[in-house]
Amino acid sequence: MKVVRAVLAGVCVALAATGVQARPWADIQKSGTLIAATGGDLKPFNYFEGKKLTGFEIELAEAIAQKMGLKVEWKVLSFDSLLAGLQRDxxxxxxxxxxxxxxxxxxxxxxxPHYCGGAVIVSKDGKVQKVAELAGKTVAVQTGTTYLARLNDLKKSGEVDIDSVKNFPLDRDARAATLSNRADVWVTDKFVAMEAIRLLPQSGLKMGEILFPEHMGAAIGKGNQGLLDAFNKALAEVMADGTYEKLSKKYFDQDIRCTD
Incomplete structure (x- = not known):
């Protein structure tokens, strides 16, 4: 994990020192390279195996880029900085x-959308299963996620009397807080939860109900219509030619594309 943090820190410093400019689709095509950012800490979607960046989203994005006639240059940063950096081109x-x-x-x-997921409740020994059971509990969640915003909304509205919502820079930190009893509940993507439960069978982690469903998509600079259209066209192609299903079954043993 120290290697991952060192990579994250190094990339952040490098990007702070060099301002990459927004590029229209024609310029991206000419360069032959799509510059894409990811968090690199959300298994099985984007994560490191040693020094190699991999995961469902990584392989899928690279397959899409290949359809576009491009290779991908990855930038790995903290999740909460990804959209801010995109806005700064x-x-x-x-x-x-x-x-x-x-x-x-x-x-x-x-x-x-390149998949449909949703936030789920995860607790040790399944002690918290339902939304109403969050009352009086401490909930751990990752900074910058929609899950954090919606949990805070639940708390502020009084719909559920959550004791406190603790946010952490990394999703695995939120998980660790739950495992060490510093939080009662971990809220994360359902597929991330499934993977954690599979990899940590002795942890006692069990998944409760979905808090809210979500459609997940790649974020592109506002108004970059040429890139958006090209990406959507290539995404449709990998979904049609069997590439998507193959990758989805590799990582999840099921097809996770949206059906609605």
Whole structure:
């Protein structure tokens, strides 16, 4: 994990020192390279195996880029910096399990969804299963996620009397807080939860109900219609030719594309 943090820190410093300019689709085509940012810490979607960046979204984005006649240059940063950097034109797009929301769509454009997920309740020994059971509990969640915003909304509205919502820079930190009893509940993507439960069978982690479903898409600079259209066209092609299904079954043993 120290290697991952060192990579994250190094990339952040490099990007701060060099301002990458927004590029229209024609310039991206000419360069032959799509510059994409990701969090690199959300298994099985984007993560490191040793020094190699991999995961469902990484392989999918690279397959899409190949259809576009491009290779991908990855930038790995903390999740909460990805959309901010995109707004500052530091990369062409962000591919990191971003839920498509009206609020986010005010500042970036989204591709068609590349999977459908949702926030789920996860607790040790399944002690918390339902939304109503969050009352009086401490909930751990990652900074910058829609999950954090919606949990805070639940708390503020009084709909559920959550004791406190603790946010952490990394999703695995939120998980660790739950495992060490510093939080009662971890809220994360359902597929991330499934993977954690599979990899940590002795942890006692169990998944409860979905808090809210989400459509996930790649974020693209506001108004970069040429890139958005090209990406959506290539996404449709990998969904039609069997590439998507193959990758989806590799990582999840099921097809996770949206059906609605």
């Amino acid at each position: 530091r990369w062409d797009m962000a591919v990191s399990s971003h839920g498509i929301t009206e609020e986010r769509a005010k500042v970036v454009d989204f591709s068609n």
